[in-house]
Amino acid sequence: xxxxxxxxxxxxxxxxxxxxxxxxxxxxxxxxxxxxxxxxxxxxxxxxxxxxxxxxxxxxxxxxxxxxxxxxxxxxxxxxxxxxxxxxxxxxxxxxxxxxxxxxxxxxxxxxxxxxxxxxxxxxxxxxxxxxxxxxxxxxxxxxxxxxxx
Amino acid sequence: xxxxxxxxxxxxxxxxxxxxxxxxxxxxxxxxxxxxxxxxxxxxxxxxxxxxxxxxxxxxxxxxxxxxxxxxxxxxxxxxxxxxxxxxxxxxxxxxxxxxxxxxxxxxxxxxxxxxxxxxxxxxxxxxxxxxxxxxxxxxxxxxxxxxxxxxxxxxxxxxxxxxxxxxxxxxxxxxxxxxxxxxxxxxxxxxxxxxxxxxxxxxxxxxxxxxxxxxxxxxxxxxx
Ligand code: SF4
Ligand code: FES
Ligand code: FES
Numbered sequence: 001x002x003x004x005x006x007x008x009x010x011x012x013x014x015x016x017x018x019x020x021x022x023x024x025x026x027x028x029x030x031x032x033x034x035x036x037x038x039x040x041x042x043x044x045x046x047x048x049x050x051x052x053x054x055x056x057x058x059x060x061x062x063x064x065x066x067x068x069x070x071x072x073x074x075x076x077x078x079x080x081x082x083x084x085x086x087x088x089x090x091x092x093x094x095x096x097x098x099x100x101x102x103x104x105x106x107x108x109x110x111x112x113x114x115x116x117x118x119x120x121x122x123x124x125x126x127x128x129x130x131x132x133x134x135x136x137x138x139x140x141x142x143x144x145x146x147x148x149x150x
Numbered sequence: 151x152x153x154x155x156x157x158x159x160x161x162x163x164x165x166x167x168x169x170x171x172x173x174x175x176x177x178x179x180x181x182x183x184x185x186x187x188x189x190x191x192x193x194x195x196x197x198x199x200x201x202x203x204x205x206x207x208x209x210x211x212x213x214x215x216x217x218x219x220x221x222x223x224x225x226x227x228x229x230x231x232x233x234x235x236x237x238x239x240x241x242x243x244x245x246x247x248x249x250x251x252x253x254x255x256x257x258x259x260x261x262x263x264x265x266x267x268x269x270x271x272x273x274x275x276x277x278x279x280x281x282x283x284x285x286x287x288x289x290x291x292x293x294x295x296x297x298x299x300x301x302x303x304x305x306x307x308x309x310x311x312x313x314x315x316x317x318x319x320x321x322x323x324x325x326x327x328x329x330x331x332x333x334x335x336x337x338x339x340x341x342x343x344x345x346x347x348x349x350x351x352x353x354x355x356x357x358x359x360x361x362x363x364x365x366x367x368x369x370x371x372x373x374x375x
Contacts, residue, residue, distance in 0.1 A: 040310070049286070049291075049295075049311075050292070050308055050311060051292040051306075051311065052295060054297055055296050058297040058298050058299075059298070059299045060299075
């Protein structure tokens, strides 16, 4: 965990309760998840109650309160992707990673997520790894793509 | 403050600007059912039970009276066929979550609500937010808050704060229409800081005795399911 970077984010917003969401977004981006003790320090620094921080952090799907892997893998489950074979794609991705949607493996290599329509129907079915879009994915291609992430 | 005169259930009622229709009605001894309203707290508009019919400039609308500000000359009806029907369905929906809450049982009788109308989803909490808002607005402790969203939203005591603050307060228990606030607290206590009750009964052995724990009597709820 990049303690210093997190501390810098917390310091940047010290005393600014209105910046809670900004701070959470930045920490999430940096650290990929929000550990409880970090949230406690954030609450103290921003002068917001801890329960309010939890309320926000648990409300938005962007934030994760459990550890995430180094690479976030999304398989689109939207209508277009579904019609173009997303189910088979997902099944293969699950097989390769050994994960079901929402899970992270023991080596923290991958976190698997699904979500409806990630906005690229024209290249359906798609796989997104760490924000990079891979379109027209076949299960075999997906295997090659995932292999390239350590 | 300027006086505003409005009509509630055929009665001329005087109110001051900035009041809500609910406040004006209560001041004139006209009863409107409420679940999430508490005079010490900011209006919330969560339960919608306080819905009334308002006729203004020839148009009828249905508004939640705990949020709706008084206006001169409006005609308010706290009961009408449609208002009663809306309240009935609201009670039926709430009863899917808390089928034995005394206030809901009473309202169900009054509005002819069928407690079995919707599939049971007994979460016991009706998300009125009284406990959360009381702890925030009155006590400034925020020991209990909402977590998650949508269908899985729930209240949750924060163990770190609850361990310090709740022992000698527990004032939210009596506000809760369903006793869930108390249940949630006791569960938190059992999971996060157990043994305190026992320690408390041997308090005389300690150098600094624990503050007295408040004991709030709970009215037992008759099981009618
Ligand atoms: S626990 Fe009780 S007081 Fe708190 S939100 Fe739920 S129903 Fe309302
Ligand atoms: S359905 Fe997958 S990107 Fe639109
Ligand atoms: S009392 Fe008005 S919405 Fe609950």
